[in-house]
Amino acid sequence: VCISKSLPRCSVTVIADKFTPNTTGDVAAGMLIPHRYPDTPIEQQKRWFQETFSYLLTICNSAEAADAGIHLLSGWQIHQTAPEEKFPFWADIVLGFRIMSMAELEKFPEHQFGQAFTTLKCDSQRYLRWLESRLRENGGQIEDRKITDVWELHGHYDVIVNCSGLGARALVGDSKLHPVRGQVLKVQAPWVTHFIRVSDGSTYIYPGMSSVTLGGTRQKDDWRLSTDATASQNILNRCCALEPSLKKAYAITEHVGLRPTRSAIRVEKEVLLRGSYQLPVIHNYGHGGGGFSVHWGTAREATHLVEELIASLRGSSAKAKL
Numbered sequence: 001v002c003i004s005k006s007l008p009r010c011s012v013t014v015i016a017d018k019f020t021p022n023t024t025g026d027v028a029a030g031m032l033i034p035h036r037y038p039d040t041p042i043e044q045q046k047r048w049f050q051e052t053f054s055y056l057l058t059i060c061n062s063a064e065a066a067d068a069g070i071h072l073l074s075g076w077q078i079h080q081t082a083p084e085e086k087f088p089f090w091a092d093i094v095l096g097f098r099i100m101s102m103a104e105l106e107k108f109p110e111h112q113f114g115q116a117f118t119t120l121k122c123d124s125q126r127y128l129r130w131l132e133s134r135l136r137e138n139g140g141q142i143e144d145r146k147i148t149d150v151w152e153l154h155g156h157y158d159v160i161v162n163c164s165g166l167g168a169r170a171l172v173g174d175s176k177l178h179p180v181r182g183q184v185l186k187v188q189a190p191w192v193t194h195f196i197r198v199s200d201g202s203t204y205i206y207p208g209m210s211s212v213t214l215g216g217t218r219q220k221d222d223w224r225l226s227t228d229a230t231a232s233q234n235i236l237n238r239c240c241a242l243e244p245s246l247k248k249a250y251a252i253t254e255h256v257g258l259r260p261t262r263s264a265i266r267v268e269k270e271v272l273l274r275g276s277y278q279l280p281v282i283h284n285y286g287h288g289g290g291g292f293s294v295h296w297g298t299a300r301e302a303t304h305l306v307e308e309l310i311a312s313l314r315g316s317s318a319k320a321k322l
């Protein structure tokens, strides 16, 4: 969508073997709270989050908000003990960041410290559907198929943008990418209107437009996509300990997604070579547990790289003509 919007002369085709509601993104709560990528410079992570936040806040303040599934959400991130870093790098990007008062902390007797703020949340399925409509509106095409070798695309497109998430492990042989399995429950509990997140991300309650997401699990290198009843009970118990009214939650469904985790998000250009052939690829994958939080920032960076590549292709074809 970002390429089709910023570079209207490009013809964009999205090829995937899974679309909403069957992607990792559909499982996600879609909260804008950054995750840390240890090998990506913090200034870059901050810029990506800032760009994503501003882009979504503009949508949130428009008449498109409900269709796009974007809304503001206030709540608490609670810590068992006060962390060294009381103001994380994103504190001045979310809205109204402050340290929780003692009165607020009374609700959480096991936690001594907390941060209160308002952030954005994407209703993941609505947002993904909305993005598909934006792509079509900008003239983009959608194709449902699995790519087994990126070279299948050679000769058909000038530039390949690789946004294959965990699929990049097989597609471009990236062994630095691994799954971190996440199981969540989506429940009806319309009286819950504040989010609660335990600082290590182990347990969270995220009220959304159509359900409340309760999480979670983080199981490294676990590829199972099937749900696990014991894990679901465990999630419910942990969430009820924070918000006892959730004992009355109903219409509970279970979901699993594999976070495409990497120590650094890979947004970079690579020119693949096979004999005398070249295949220019812009990678944009490895967003782990924070894809919604930085997606527009990384998409913009990938778009700049596409722009640079097109300029260099133009330069070389002009030289070839000479």
Ligand SMILES: Cc1cc2nc3c(=O)[nH]c(=O)nc-3n(C[C@H](O)[C@H](O)[C@H](O)COP(=O)(O)OP(=O)(O)OC[C@H]3O[C@@H](n4cnc5c(N)ncnc54)[C@H](O)[C@@H]3O)c2cc1C
Pocket (backbone or CB within 6 Å): 015, 016, 017, 018, 019, 023, 024, 025, 026, 027, 028, 029, 030, 031, 032, 033, 145, 146, 147, 148, 163, 164, 165, 166, 167, 168, 171, 181, 182, 183, 184, 215, 216, 256, 257, 258, 259, 260, 285, 286, 287, 288, 289, 290, 291, 292, 293, 294
């Ligand atoms: C339980 C859970 C909760 C989460 N909560 C949040 C949250 O609150 N906030 C947040 O910011 N992030 C959250 N995330 C993380 C977020 O969901 C991911 O970072 C994001 O979905 C990754 O997006 P992606 O497009 O890179 O990958 P995916 O969503 O996995 O999409 C990859 C696409 O590539 C296609 N593909 C792959 N390989 C091929 C191939 N060979 N041929 C054709 N198509 C291919 C797939 O079909 C798919 O369409 C959560 C994740 C999980 C699992």
Ligand SMILES: O=C([O-])CC(=O)C(=O)O
Pocket (backbone or CB within 6 Å): 029, 031, 033, 182, 197, 201, 204, 215, 216, 259, 288, 289, 290
């Ligand atoms: O950690 C969170 O707050 C939710 C999330 O992104 C995940 O489960 O990956």
